[in-house]
Amino acid sequence: MLGNQSLEQYLGIGLDALGTDPIDNNIDIDKYDRRSFKELKEASSEIGNLLEVKAEDGKSLSKAWSALLRDVWSTFYKILPELTDAEKVDTPYKSMRPMIERLLEDQETAKTRITTMMDEMAAGLATIGAGKKLLEEVQKREELNQALQKADQAIDAQEQGDSSAAGTLAEEAQSLLQQAARDVTRAVREAVEEARAQANQAEQAMAGWGLESADMQNMPLGDRLNMARRMCTPNLKRLADLVGRMRNLARAKQKERVDKNRDEVHSITVGNDLGHLLPLELAALSQPARKSDFYRRYNEHQLLQYDLKTKEKVGRGPIIALIDISGSMGGNPLEWAVAVALALADTAARQKRRFMVAFFDTRVKLTMEFEPGEKSPEKLMQMATVGAAGGTDYKPALALALKTIQDVNYQKADVLMATDGLCQVDSNFLNVFLEEKKRLGFRAWTVLIGGYRPDDNMKVWSDEVWPVRALTDETAGEIFEKVY
Incomplete structure (x- = not known):
């Protein structure tokens, strides 16, 4: 009945479930933790690269090093990391225990865990940072390097059935670590500081975009790690600072409006x-x-x-942002306009309003819609990385806005266009636009970047035009005040 299958295979039970697998972890973990670390290895090329390191003689350090790195990850990820009973740990793996003991004792570890525990992405980034620094320290300190090699040799001997040799090699590895106690402490401290820096940097970068780890939970782990890395690049960090300032300004304007509307x-x-x-x-x-x-x-x-x-409250409609991405908008103008749009997206999410953004030159190149309350990291990053090229034509963008507002979900929307160019909209379309604008009861504003004087054509379809020579917070504040 079982055929060539063992009883364990037939029942779908792994050897570790039966308690026959050697315990290779110095931090107490369960099957879920093992599976989570496996997913991290598969999701992160950086973790994969760390696990493929070799000693100076070209031999792989993957076995002992992999177990050590998993213990580092477990320390950052688990709610209450505890050492596995030393008697239960397989001898070759026990040799790495001094490093994990130092890691648990370090006060910086506890501070780092405030950000990383039960957060797969933050713990993964901390492990990558700690792993790189720890490996750097191991490779430049001879006794640490030799200890890791001895541990790997002990594992090989154990797997070949030579328990005596495995025990001897493991003792030599542990002795080397004890002799290099200061180096171990220094290496662990360097690793933890790097882990904390990586985790905090990612947390601050997400905060700049108005995001938390929970907002990214529906994304695959690999995508989350890659996005966190992208957010920490210089260009996106600079934009995040601008977005954060705009978002705070928008919230301040909302508070002013609330104060004015008191009883x-x-x-x-x-x-x-x-x-x-x-x-x-x-x-x-x-x-x-x-x-x-x-x-x-x-x-x-x-x-x-x-x-x-009580002052009568007027219901707030959706927000539609039309952003000119013609070639002349490249650089600071586009960065400022995108920051305003991102702050409006944050406003819409907090106020449970629909939000749509359309990027256009002579045609609409990209559109994104946000449902009420939606905070999509993927969409925010797509907005942040749009490029500038081409000429300028308002009509396709205005036509899209009009068609969108005709949808029942976008009635009474607020439309904001940011552009640095002047162009004529034909009279036939303009008449239709104005008739529908009156019928549907929506408002439209334009930010004209570059300090040009708005022509009569623009004034006809815009409720207000801001000619902007300097891209200041004051102008952004006027926009946010109108939209609230």
């Missing part, structure tokens, strides 16, 4: 709302002769209080 005093009425009482009523509490009268009128809802009238 206003309409008249004086009677009641018992302590938060709205007139000062003279509150003064009665400090006068014994009037205190009992205050409580009586409180129970009878007869205290004088302000009658507040």
